[in-house]
Amino acid sequence: MVEIELSYIYSSPHDEQTLTAMMEEFGAQQRVKVRLRKMNWGNAWPEILTIASHGSGPDVSHIGGTWVSSLAKMNALRPFKANEIAEMGGPASFMKPAWESTSLFEDERIWSIPWTGWIYIISYRKDLLEKAGVDVSNAFSTIQAFDKTVGLLKNSSLEIPWLNPYIQPPHTDLLHIAASWVWAAGGDFINTTGTEVAFDGPKAIEGLTMWLETYRAVSQTYKYLEMGDCSNLFQEGRAAAILTDIQQANALIDTAKNPVVRENLGMSTLTNVPWAGSGNFVIWDHVRGHHERENAALELVKFLTNKESNLRWKHECGHMPARVDALEEIYPLGNPLHEPMESAVQQGRTYYNIPLWRRIEFQLSQTLGATVKEAYENPSADSASILRTQLEPLARRLNLTLST
16 A cells, blocks of 8 residues: 655644544545644744755645745745646636745746635624724725724724734734735835845835734734634624634634624625735655655645535634635625635735745744834834834845845
C-alpha cells in the first residue's frame, strides 16, 4: 500500500477528528495510507520553510495562500497540469481571489489549489443602527459610508456602539483587514510591476487613515478585547456593530440565542473591495520521480477540494469553503451572509503574488500593529501622521530589498 503524508494547519477543535475520518475514507477508496502532521498558524511558516529548504517531508501541505509565491520561487513546489485542474472543475469553480493566489505574478503556472476561504465581516443590529440614524442599506458599502456610520454610532447613546477587535502580531489579520480600506481608496501595497511598495502613497495613506479611525472609535473600556470577546458582547445583545471574521460570523448565525439579535442581524463585507484569503494545498517538488506517491498526492488534493469534502469541512469544522458551488449551497438567498459572500466571490481581491510578498506581509503586519498601539497610547496624535511615521521607514527598507 502506498503511504503519503499530509500536513495541515490546525484551526478548529474538530479538525483532527474530521480529517482523520476523511483520510480513512480516502485510503479505502484509493488504497493509500495517509499520515497526518498537525501544525498551527503561529509556527507553520517556519516549518513549511524548512520543508522547502530541505526538500523532504510531507507529500502534500496545507498552506496560507499568500505563501505560494515564496515557495514556488524556491522551486519547492510541483506545478499542476491543465488536465489536472480541469478534473477539479477549473478556475471558475473556486472563489476568484482564492484562485488568484495559486500562481505567481507574471507566471501562468498553477502551484496550488484552494481548499478554504477567509473573509472579514461586519455584523450589526439593524434596529440599533437605525436608532443611531444610520442608513442600514448603505452602512458599510464604501469607506466613506463606513466612516459616516462609525461616526454616528460613536456619538450615539448606545451602550456599546462599535467594536473592532484588538489583534496582536505575528498574526497578519490587521493587514488583511486594512487591505479593504487601501483598495477602496484607490491605493495598493505594491506597484503594478512588483518592483516598489505603494503602501506609503497618498491613496494608500488615505485609506489607512480611515481604517485606523475605526480602531480609535472604540471606547476605552473595550479597546483591547479580542475577536471572541467582541462576538460574545454582540451575541448578548449589548453591541450594535462589530468587525469579525467569517468563523465568528457563522457562529453568530448558528448560535445566537437572543431573539432580538437574531431578528435584526445584518452582515456586510468591509467596503465594496473586500480582501479574501485562502488556505491552499501544494504538492512538494520532492515527490516528483516517485510515481505512486505523486499520483496518490494528486488524488488526495482532488478528494479534499471537491464539493462534498468542502461541505463536510464546513459542517463539521466550521471552515469556509473555497469552492463556489459549496458556498452557494451553504449561503442561499435569505442567509445573512448570502450577499457578503457573493461580494467576496465576485469583487474580492488578494495581493500581488510576488516572490517577496511573505516577507512584506509579515513586516507590514508588525508595523500596522505598532500603529494601532501608538494610536491607542496617543489619542490626540493625528492618524495620518502616525501612519507616515511608521510606514515610510519600512517602505524605504523594503524598496531597497525589491531593487536588488
